[in-house]
Amino acid sequence: MRVVSGIQPTGNLHLGNYLGAIKNWVKMQEEAECFFFLADLHAITVPNEPAALSANTREMAAALIASGVDPDKSTLFNQARVSGHAELAWMLFCSTPLGWLDRMTQFKEKSGKHKQRASMGLYSYPVLQAADVLIYQATHVPVGDDQKQHLELARDIASKFNGDSGQDIFTLPEAYINGPAARVMSLRDGSAKMSKSDPSDLSRINLSDDDDMISKKIKKARTDAEVLPSEIEGLEGRAEARNLVNIYAAITDKSTDAILAEHAGKGFGDFKPALIDAMISTLSPIRERFIALKSDDKMLDAILEKGAKKAQEEAQKTVESTYKALGLLRN
Numbered sequence: 001m002r003v004v005s006g007i008q009p010t011g012n013l014h015l016g017n018y019l020g021a022i023k024n025w026v027k028m029q030e031e032a033e034c035f036f037f038l039a040d041l042h043a044i045t046v047p048n049e050p051a052a053l054s055a056n057t058r059e060m061a062a063a064l065i066a067s068g069v070d071p072d073k074s075t076l077f078n079q080a081r082v083s084g085h086a087e088l089a090w091m092l093f094c095s096t097p098l099g100w101l102d103r104m105t106q107f108k109e110k111s112g113k114h115k116q117r118a119s120m121g122l123y124s125y126p127v128l129q130a131a132d133v134l135i136y137q138a139t140h141v142p143v144g145d146d147q148k149q150h151l152e153l154a155r156d157i158a159s160k161f162n163g164d165s166g167q168d169i170f171t172l173p174e175a176y177i178n179g180p181a182a183r184v185m186s187l188r189d190g191s192a193k194m195s196k197s198d199p200s201d202l203s204r205i206n207l208s209d210d211d212d213m214i215s216k217k218i219k220k221a222r223t224d225a226e227v228l229p230s231e232i233e234g235l236e237g238r239a240e241a242r243n244l245v246n247i248y249a250a251i252t253d254k255s256t257d258a259i260l261a262e263h264a265g266k267g268f269g270d271f272k273p274a275l276i277d278a279m280i281s282t283l284s285p286i287r288e289r290f291i292a293l294k295s296d297d298k299m300l301d302a303i304l305e306k307g308a309k310k311a312q313e314e315a316q317k318t319v320e321s322t323y324k325a326l327g328l329l330r331n
Contacts, residue, residue, distance in 0.1 A: 001032040003176055004138035006039040006079070006129075007064075009057040015205040015279075016184035016194035018067060018286070019250045024142060026068035028176070035136050035311060036069060038078040038304075041085060041128060045121035058300045063207055066290035071303045079132070081308035084315030089131040091322050095164060096127050096157055105149060130154035133173050135315045140176035144183075151175060165325040169318070182250035187221040190239025207290055211280045218244075218276045223268040230264035232256055244268075248275045251282050 005028075007021055028034050038057050057078050069076060079085050101107070104126050107118070121128075129150050133141050134157070143151050151173065158170035186192045186203040194204045202217055209217070222240045229235060235242040248271075249256045263271050293300065323330050 002035070002136060002139045003028050003032040003142065004035045004037075004133045004136050004173075005142050006037045006042070006132055007060065008043050009038045009040055009053065009060040009078070010043075010196060011052065011056045011059060012196040013060065013063045013207045014194055014196060015207075015247070015283075017063070018207060018283075019182035019184050019247070020144070021142075022064060022067045022069070023182075023250070025064070025074075028142065029070060029074045032140065032176075034074040035138070035314075036064065036074050036076050037082075037132070037311070039132070041079040042125055045119055045125050057304075058297055059294050061300050061304055062294035062296075063290055065303070066207075066286050066293055071307060075307045075310050075314075077304050077307035077311045081304060082311045082315055084135050084312065084319045085128065085131055087319050088135050088315075088322060089128040091326060092127050092131055092134075092157055092161065093124060095161055096130075100153060100156065101126065103149075104153070126150045126153050127157065130157045134158055134170045135318045136311070137171040137314075137318060138173045139171060141173045142176040148175070161322075161325075167321075167325055169321050169325055182246065184247060184250070185239065185243040187217060187243075190222070190241075190243045205279070205283070207283065207287055209283075209287070211284060214279055214283065215276050218272050218279065221272070223272075225267075227265050227267050228260060228263045228271060230260055232260065234260075241268075244271070244275060248278060252278050 005021070005025065007017070010017075025034070025036055038060050040053060040057050043053055043056075061076065061078075064076065065071065101124060106126075107123055130153060133154055141151055141154075155172045158172050162168055162170055184194045186194050186198060187205070188198075188200055188203040192198070192203075196204065198204060202220055205214055205217055221244060223244065224238055224241055226238065226241070228241070228245070235245065245256055245259055248254075249259045252259075263274070320330070
């Protein structure tokens with residue numbers, strides 16, 4: 001099993017990043033051969049400050065390592081160091097029908113009312129995503145609900161290329177299921193995802209927050225006056241309550257049923273202190289290591305360069321096969 005997954009290097013990492021992706025990456029590396037990359041080429045599909053992008057890429061690497069991603073067990077690198085991603089993307093652009101991209105719902109969401117101002121990169125980034133996984137002959141890709149359409153596109157692109165060339169150039173990747181990914185919502189609005197772009201810092205737990213700040217934010221997290229039910233059905237229509245229960249379950253690796261059984265009949269005055277203790281116990285060691293790592297640019301660059309060298313060796317095999325299948329002459 002070969003797993004490939006990427007994450008965009010954004011600043012101000014928060015609990016949603018950790019529980020939604022990073023925590024599962026740590027588990028995956030014990031079960032499969034893993035290629036984890038920082039998607040800096042995807043990041044430039046929208047305007048970026050170059051210095052901030054470089055800093056955010058290193059910071060994301062530090063966060064992954066602090067959270068338990070081991071560069072000796074997994075191949076960790078940033079896209080821009082492996083030229084094959086961009087090379088293969090161009091070859092796939094040339095065989096991907098425009099209509100397939102027109103069906104991608106995320107472009108409509110991300111471009112909003114300003115579709116004509118959006119970059120070609122933002123429109124076509126699902127093809128680069130396909131290249132990201134096909135280039136390593138990934139057998140499995142972890143995907144959330146919002147990325148299932150893109151995995152299907154990658155499979156369609158691979159199938160079409162294989163059919164057009166009459167060769168099995170690409171492996172068709174399957175969805176990697178390692179338990180449901182945690183969907184972490186805002187602490188101020190249970191209907192909105194936790195996000196670094198939310199103007200209220202109280203809406204999220206940042207990986208850099210100290211213990212006192214974590215405690216303060218959980219205490220101020222929006223809830224309701226009802227007690228916790230014994231079964232999940234009792235949280236219907238209670239978005240904020242459901243969010244805190246889901247966070248507790250994800251951070252302790254327990255089921256929501258187990259959490260509710262333990263706290264049924266209790267109010268949030270009892271529940272929040274328990275959640276705070278569990279959160280601090282998990283996040284404090286990560287924060288301390290993250291802070292120590294993120295200022296060491298030289299070490300982080302060395303780790304990313306080492307991972308990129310291994311990734312490039314694997315990627316080049318697929319790139320060369322693709323060039324040959326297309327009849328492109330190479331030295």
